[in-house]
Amino acid sequence: GAVVSQHPSRVICKSGTSVKIECRSLDFQATTMFWYRQFPKQSLMLMATSNEGSKATYEQGVEKDKFLINHASLTLSTLTVTSAHPEDSSFYICSAHRDPSTEAFFGQGTRLTVV
Amino acid sequence: QQQVKQSPQSLIVQKGGIPIINCAYENTAFDYFPWYQQFPGKGPALLIAIRPDVSEKKEGRFTISFNKSAKQFSLHIMDSQPGDSATYFCAASNGAGNMLTFGGGTRLMVKP
Numbered sequence: 189g190a191v192v193s194q195h196p197s198r199v200i201c202k203s204g205t206s207v208k209i210e211c212r213s214l215d216f217q218a219t220t221m222f223w224y225r226q227f228p229k230q231s232l233m234l235m236a237t238s239n240e241g242s243k244a245t246y247e248q249g250v251e252k253d254k255f256l257i258n259h260a261s262l263t264l265s266t267l268t269v270t271s272a273h274p275e276d277s278s279f280y281i282c283s284a285h286r287d288p289s290t291e292a293f294f295g296q297g298t299r300l301t302v303v
Numbered sequence: 304q305q306q307v308k309q310s311p312q313s314l315i316v317q318k319g320g321i322p323i324i325n326c327a328y329e330n331t332a333f334d335y336f337p338w339y340q341q342f343p344g345k346g347p348a349l350l351i352a353i354r355p356d357v358s359e360k361k362e363g364r365f366t367i368s369f370n371k372s373a374k375q376f377s378l379h380i381m382d383s384q385p386g387d388s389a390t391y392f393c394a395a396s397n398g399a400g401n402m403l404t405f406g407g408g409t410r411l412m413v414k415p
Contacts, residue, residue, distance in 0.1 A: 194346070222402055231392060231405045232347070281346050285400045291337060292403060294346035 191215055192284050194295030201272055201302055209267045209298045211282030217262035218284035222292070226279040238265040272302040307395050309406025316383055317414050324409045325377045326393035333395040337403070338367065338378045341390045350378075383413045
């Protein structure tokens with residue numbers, strides 16, 4: 189099946205710093221990628237839709253200036269958590285679709301811990 | 304986001320049992336219903352998916368039953384194994400390429 193790679197898998201950062209998470213579609217091009225956030229023992233909550241070559245679409249309640257999304261190519265979307273705080277600690281997951289008619293393939297997730 | 308309600312939150316079965324996980328949705332525009340399996344610290348992996356034009360789909364030990372009029376769908380795992388112990392999520396979207404709305408998840412434990 190299609191492969192979506194996320195990097196890093198784990199990151200620990202200090203409060204106030206920024207962290208960049210990469211999501212790559214390894215064997216297909218994805219015009220749209222999605223970023224989710226998952227707290228322990230909870231479901232996945234959509235944060236934003238990343239569109240190649242245009243601005244991301246953020247879900248209600250998600251601060252676009254805090255969670256910067258860049259989808260600069262058809263195989264790479266990045267999520268930057270700016271001025272991170274301990275409450276931003278979570279599991280961040282991206283997904284991509286091979287084309288508009290196919291299922292979502294998920295990355296392996298990134299565990300962010302802000303200390 | 305529109306809701307997808309999933310139950311139960313947790314489930315324990317013996318090896319060989321048939322756990323059943325149920326989901327209900329509200330948005331009649333949804334036309335794609337996948338199930339995902341997630342192990343701790345990993346991203347979700349697609350198990351099986353169904354569209355509303357069929358009432359049942361089977362892939363290996365996994366079966367989806369779909370009731371369009373009731374706006375409900377369920378996952379059955381036949382001959383469950385300890386390796387099936389994971390969290391299962393149902394989801395829905397209006398088109399396979401669109402954003403998914405996830406259910407709350409079910410933590411399944413299959414005892415040896």
